[in-house]
Amino acid sequence: MNYRQLLSSGVFRFCAVALCYFLAGRFSLLLSMPPGYATAFYPAAGLALGAMLTYGLHAIPGVFVGALAFCLSVSFERALPFNMATLSVAMVLSMVAVLQAGLAGWLIQSRQKQAVTLDSNKEIAVFFLFSALAAAAGTTADIGILRVLGQLTRIQADTNWLVWWVGDSLGTMIAAPAWLLFAGQPHKLWRSRRYKVLIPLGACILIVVIAFVFIRDRERDKQALEFRLEAQRMSQNVQSRLNHHAMVLDYLERLFASSNRVNQHEFAVFSEHALRDFPGISYLAWVPYVAPGAASAFEQTLNKDEFPGWRILSPAANADTAELQRGNGRAMYPVLYLTPLNHHPDLPGRNLALQPSSLHAIESARDSGETKTTPPAISGAGKQADSVSLFAPVYQNGRSLMNTEERRAAFTGVVTASFRLADILHETLTETEEKEFHLRFFDKDFPDGQSVFMDYTSGLKEAPLFQSAILFGSHQYVLQAQPSAEYWRTHISWVTWAAIIGGLSFTALFGAHLLMTSAHTHNVENLVRQRTAQLHDSENRLSTILNYAAEAILTCNANGLIQSANPSAENLFGLAPGGMRGRQLLSFFPDQKAQNLLRQQLSQVLPAELQLHHVNPERIEIQSQRQDGEILPLELAVTKVRLGQQTMLIIMLHDLSKTKRAERLKSEFVSAVSHELRTPLTSIRGVLGLLVGGVGEVIPPKTRGLLSMANENAIRLTKLINDLLDFDKLEYGGMQFDMQTYAVRTLVEKAITANQGYAENFRVHLHLLPDDTPGLSVVVDEGRFIQVLSNLISNAIKFSSEHQDVEIAILQRTDWVRIEVRDRGIGIPDDFKDRIFHKFSQAEATAARKYAGTGLGLSLSKTLIEKMHGGIGFQSEIGVGSVFYLLLPAVRADEAAAE
Numbered sequence: 093m094n095y096r097q098l099l100s101s102g103v104f105r106f107c108a109v110a111l112c113y114f115l116a117g118r119f120s121l122l123l124s125m126p127p128g129y130a131t132a133f134y135p136a137a138g139l140a141l142g143a144m145l146t147y148g149l150h151a152i153p154g155v156f157v158g159a160l161a162f163c164l165s166v167s168f169e170r171a172l173p174f175n176m177a178t179l180s181v182a183m184v185l186s187m188v189a190v191l192q193a194g195l196a197g198w199l200i201q202s203r204q205k206q207a208v209t210l211d212s213n214k215e216i217a218v219f220f221l222f223s224a225l226a227a228a229a230g231t232t233a234d235i236g237i238l239r240v241l242g243q244l245t246r247i248q249a250d251t252n253w254l255v256w257w258v259g260d261s262l263g264t265m266i267a268a269p270a271w272l273l274f275a276g277q278p279h280k281l282w283r284s285r286r287y288k289v290l291i292p293l294g295a296c297i298l299i300v301v302i303a304f305v306f307i308r309d310r311e312r313d314k315q316a317l318e319f320r321l322e323a324q325r326m327s328q329n330v331q332s333r334l335n336h337h338a339m340v341l342d343y344l345e346r347l348f349a350s351s352n353r354v355n356q357h358e359f360a361v362f363s364e365h366a367l368r369d370f371p372g373i374s375y376l377a378w379v380p381y382v383a384p385g386a387a388s389a390f391e392q393t394l395n396k397d398e399f400p401g402w403r404i405l406s407p408a409a410n411a412d413t414a415e416l417q418r419g420n421g422r423a424m425y426p427v428l429y430l431t432p433l434n435h436h437p438d439l440p441g442r443n444l445a446l447q448p449s450s451l452h453a454i455e456s457a458r459d460s461g462e463t464k465t466t467p468p469a470i471s472g473a474g475k476q477a478d479s480v481s482l483f484a485p486v487y488q489n490g491r492s493l494m495n496t497e498e499r500r501a502a503f504t505g506v507v508t509a510s511f512r513l514a515d516i517l518h519e520t521l522t523e524t525e526e527k528e529f530h531l532r533f534f535d536k537d538f539p540d541g542q543s544v545f546m547d548y549t550s551g552l553k554e555a556p557l558f559q560s561a562i563l564f565g566s567h568q569y570v571l572q573a574q575p576s577a578e579y580w581r582t583h584i585s586w587v588t589w590a591a592i593i594g595g596l597s598f599t600a601l602f603g604a605h606l607l608m609t610s611a612h613t614h615n616v617e618n619l620v621r622q623r624t625a626q627l628h629d630s631e632n633r634l635s636t637i638l639n640y641a642a643e644a645i646l647t648c649n650a651n652g653l654i655q656s657a658n659p660s661a662e663n664l665f666g667l668a669p670g671g672m673r674g675r676q677l678l679s680f681f682p683d684q685k686a687q688n689l690l691r692q693q694l695s696q697v698l699p700a701e702l703q704l705h706h707v708n709p710e711r712i713e714i715q716s717q718r719q720d721g722e723i724l725p726l727e728l729a730v731t732k733v734r735l736g737q738q739t740m741l742i743i744m745l746h747d748l749s750k751t752k753r754a755e756r757l758k759s760e761f762v763s764a765v766s767h768e769l770r771t772p773l774t775s776i777r778g779v780l781g782l783l784v785g786g787v788g789e790v791i792p793p794k795t796r797g798l799l800s801m802a803n804e805n806a807i808r809l810t811k812l813i814n815d816l817l818d819f820d821k822l823e824y825g826g827m828q829f830d831m832q833t834y835a836v837r838t839l840v841e842k843a844i845t846a847n848q849g850y851a852e853n854f855r856v857h858l859h860l861l862p863d864d865t866p867g868l869s870v871v872v873d874e875g876r877f878i879q880v881l882s883n884l885i886s887n888a889i890k891f892s893s894e895h896q897d898v899e900i901a902i903l904q905r906t907d908w909v910r911i912e913v914r915d916r917g918i919g920i921p922d923d924f925k926d927r928i929f930h931k932f933s934q935a936e937a938t939a940a941r942k943y944a945g946t947g948l949g950l951s952l953s954k955t956l957i958e959k960m961h962g963g964i965g966f967q968s969e970i971g972v973g974s975v976f977y978l979l980l981p982a983v984r985a986d987e988a989a990a991e
Contacts (some may be wrong), residue, residue: 105143105154106157108154109139109140109147109153109154109155109158110155110161112136113136113139113159113162116134116136116138116139116263117158117159118165119135120133120259122305123304131255131259132255132258132593132596133263133266134260135266136162136263137230137259137263138223138263138265138269140158140159140189141196141226141264141271142268142269143155143275144194144196144197145197145200145272146272146275148197155186155190156186157186159186159189159190163181163182163185163186167182181237181238181241181243185234185237188233188234191233192226192227192233193226195226195229195230196222196225196226199222199225200218203218203222207276208272208276209276209281209282209611210272210604210608210611211607211608211611211614216607216608220604223261223264224257224264226264227260227261227264228257228261230260231253231256231257231260234256235249235253258593262596262597262599265603266297266600269289269603270289273286273289273290284613285610288610288613289603289606289607289610292606293602293603296599297596300599303591304588304591304595307588311587311588316556319556319575319583323529324560326525326573327558327560327562327573329520329521330520331562333516334564337509337511337516338482340366340373341484343366344363344366344378345485347362348486348504349487349488350489354378354429356398356429359378360429360431363376363431363432364431364432367431367432372513372516372519373510373511373512374479374510374511374512375431375435375509376430376431377428377429377430377431377508378427378428378507379426379428379444379454379505379506379507380426380428380504381423381458381503381504381506382424383423384422387424390404394428402440403441404424404441405426405441405442422445423445425443425450425505425506426442426444427439427440427441427444449466453465454485457483458485458499458500459496459500460499461485461493461499462485462566463482463483463484463565463566464565464566465482465566465567466480467537468480468535468538469481476514476547477513477534477543477545478512479510479513480510480511480564480565480567481509481510482508482509482564482565483507485503486505486506487499487502487503487504488504513564517545517546527576527579528578529573529574529576529579530573530575530576531548532544532546532547532548532549532573533569533571535567535568535569536561536570545569556574556575557572557573557574559572560573638656639658639659641658641660643744644660644661644664644746645657645660645661645742645743645744646661646672646744646745647740647741647742648677648741649738649739649741650738650739652678652690652694653676654673654675654676655740656673657672657673664718664724664745664747665718666720667719677690678690678691680716681714681716685714686712686714689728690730693732711727711728711729712727712728713725713728713748714726714728724749725752726746726748728743728744729743729744730742769813773806774810780802780806783799829959830874831871831873831960832874833869833870833983834874834877835867835868836868836869836909837863837902839874839877840860840900840902842878843878843881843885844860844900846882847885847889850889851889851898855894856889856895856897857897857898858889859897859898859899860899861900861902865903865904868904868982868983869982869983870909870982870983871961872962876956876959877956877960879956880964881913881978883949885900885913887949888913888914888917888976891915891917891918891974892916892917893916893917896917897916898913898914898915899913899914899915900912904982907981908979908982909979909982910978910979911980912975912976913975913976914973914974914975915974917974918970919969919970919972919974920966920968921970922970925966960980962978963979964976964979965977965979
């Protein structure tokens with residue numbers, strides 16, 4: 093089984109999806125925040141979506157099993173019992189994970205016509221949007237289920253919804269593309285992007301995770317410090333509150349020590365005020381010292397003065413007190429004064445000497461002169477300590493208390509109080525502190541389980557744990573505190589959340605950028621390969637065309653060295669294959685016209701105006717010589733092109749040997765026919781002119797009109813014959829050009845003067861615009877130039893309405909002179925612009941036919957101006973007018989003066 097077969101197998105898909113989901117879920121717990129498992133990055137959701145996009149419904153079992161294994165692992169960590177309820181919750185959450193991935197996959201694929209490629213801004217935006225929407229739906233379902241099952245409170249649900257949604261969204265945006273890099277379709281596209289995306293994306297995630305762990309640990313230390321400070325403040329408050337309670341006993345001791353005798357009323361008044369201010373005190377009592385054998389006298393005195401019928405009681409209800417006193421011969425400590433009396437009716441008269449813990453505390457207080465504490469008293473349930481009693485010794489006022497013997501001699505009794513420590517703690521703690529802290533308070537001197545007064549920390553394992561020692565009486569107590577879920581909710585580390593969410597958001601955007609750039613690179617590489625193949629095919633096609641072309645074609649560089657020559661060119665000159673490559677182009681064309689043209693093309697830069705209208709390559713007829721000495725009449729066409737940074741000349745040669753013989757016969761025929769036509773036509777024009785002019789007898793008006801029409805047609809026919817002869821001379825070299833330097837303005841003024849009468853006939857005004865660059869000169873044939881310019885002016889006059897202006901302007905364009913003829917006539921139709929310089933070409937519109945011509949004027953003008961090394965062009969718009977212009981090389985003023 094090869095690699096692709098392994099990937100396509102159902103068992104592999106199932107195992108890969110389940111294992112990847114489980115591992116991704118466990119990885120996300122590394123980024124969780126206390127006190128629970130909330131994480132801002134849950135890549136398992138992204139892997140589930142990636143599996144849905146690649147495998148479709150076949151990914152459901154793997155996603156479900158992976159999610160179930162992850163949920164059960166979290167339950168085991170929390171020490172939850174493995175029962176049907178736990179399994180049911182895990183299965184429901186796993187089904188939600190499958191539905192969330194399926195919903196996101198369906199939404200994304202519904203907007204894609206083909207496979208998901210994430211290679212455009214729009215596709216990535218759709219992917220992010222639908223992933224976030226599906227994550228919101230899945231998070232809402234999870235929170236709702238846990239809320240219904242009582243696993244989350246309302247406040248916890250609100251907090252966890254946002255965290256879970258952010259975690260699922262960021263996990264989807266980052267992990268789903270990572271999955272597609274290995275299993276996405278088409279494989280070629282995703283494989284080409286794999287390392288370009290994974291390596292920088294992985295590095296970015298690693299940096300974010302390291303930064304998050306560092307910030308989280310630092311914030312945890314900060315939170316732990318804040319917790320310790322708050323717990324310490326709370327411990328100090330508890331210590332202060334207990335000290336205030338203990339001071340009540342000190343004040344009561346001062347009361348008895350400073351008076352010879354305190355009666356019951358005075359004791360009750362003092363005690364009632366103390367109990368009202370300190371509700372944590374169960375009772376206050378005065379316990380006098382009764383010397384051994386003095387019990388009866390003590391009872392008689394009390395019965396006589398304050399308490400009729402009062403006697404010392406024994407804890408044993410069936411024992412005789414007198415016999416008990418006589419039997420042990422020990423001192424007694426009966427409870428004499430007690431407040432409140434109604435809450436403790438069994439205490440008055442009780443002999444505390446018969447209670448070992450109380451007797452030990454009283455005797456220790458007597459001998460040391462300090463307040464002593466009894467062990468914790470167990471509540472009725474018998475499981476938790478309820479209260480402790482403190483005993484403060486009272487000595488006779490003014491007696492020396494330097495040692496134990498003196499203190500025993502001056503000892504008169506003890507004042508005692510019972511303190512409900514749990515009530516005092518509840519009274520001291522604020523409502524916020526009881527919500528935010530789990531507390532445990534116990535007596536350190538009695539480490540057994542029955543010395544605990546408060547314990548809300550059972551089963552808690554989260555750190556930190558605060559522990560503080562508290563002194564109360566003669567015992568040391570321990571206050572332990574741990575943060576509760578409420579504490580973590582109100583002490584959220586937003587810096588940590590901002591770091592992880594900001595870092596992962598940047599990672600998601602960075603991943604999107606990597607996906608777009610890698611896809612663009614892949615597409616460019618494919619395009620380059622396609623273009624390379626097309627270019628290769630084009631080169632082969634071009635090479636085939638050149639090799640089999642009937643015309644001779646040469647190319648040369650800007651230095652005049654031949655770079656290529658097709659077989660027709662080599663055969664034309666009688667050379668072997670490859671015999672022309674690398675040789676100087678001018679060596680094959682000794683004809684002076686060819687030399688001038690080629691040198692000019694190699695050195696001169698044409699203006700943009702001529703390039704704008706795609707002027708045809710310049711063609712001349714030359715004579716060359718074959719290798720065997722035979723003279724070759726050729727037509728030479730030269731085109732200058734620019735390919736990148738290289739300038740090239742393309743030369744096409746046409747053998748005119750056969751054509752020359754045929755044209756010579758045609759020329760002789762045209763000359764003969766033209767001569768035979770022009771001679772009688774001249775006579776006919778003379779006669780018609782005389783008749784129209786009024787020579788001879790009076791001619792009727794109708795006949796005169798016919799004669800005028802015949803005379804105009806004769807004139808038109810004469811002009812046509814003259815134009816044909818001019819074309820014949822131009823084409824076959826019979827027309828001579830007298831090239832001299834002339835001032836441009838002088839030539840233009842002569843052309844305007846020659847056409848002034850023609851313009852007056854049409855009621856059109858000719859205007860020569862001011863020349864902003866006087867002194868411009870050109871090298872032309874004066875007569876031919878005026879003929880060309882007159883043709884443009886006469887055309888502008890013909891196609892202008894009455895009383896309109898025809899403007900003639902002289903402009904300078906770098907090294908060229910531009911003469912413009914502007915009219916505001918009917919304009920030239922777009923479909924006629926390409927044929928306007930062709931022979932016998934005229935627009936078909938009725939307005940263009942109003943003043944019929946031969947159709948040779950513009951074609952003849954173009955040929956004449958090009959023979960004078962210039963060019964012609966035009967710009968026109970229907971209904972606005974036309975501008976025809978001539979371009980000629982300018983002659984500098986110093987050169988014109990020298991000539």
